[in-house]
Amino acid sequence: MAKEWNKGSIAVHFEDAVNEKIIKRNYADTIQGVTPEQVEGFTAALEAVSTLPASYTVVAEEYRYTR
Numbered sequence: 376m377a378k379e380w381n382k383g384s385i386a387v388h389f390e391d392a393v394n395e396k397i398i399k400r401n402y403a404d405t406i407q408g409v410t411p412e413q414v415e416g417f418t419a420a421l422e423a424v425s426t427l428p429a430s431y432t433v434v435a436e437e438y439r440y441t442r
Contacts, residue, residue: 376440380407383436387418389427397430409434 383405389398400421414432422429 376442379439379441381437381439383407383409383434385409385414385417386433386435387421388430388432389425390430391427398427405434405436407436409436 382403385402385405387400387402389400391398402417414434418429418432
């Protein structure tokens, strides 16, 4: 079987201490092979324009297997 990259996404989770919950924001269509430095930079940029601090970030990559 051949492994082929299909798509990716990043979910940034922000901490809302006032309401005691985590707010998740999804960003689709990431590039293949995102580096930790790119994820850190993206998270920092979002945190700079948000009133909430980022708690953690999740990167998901989807692959397709064909015969």
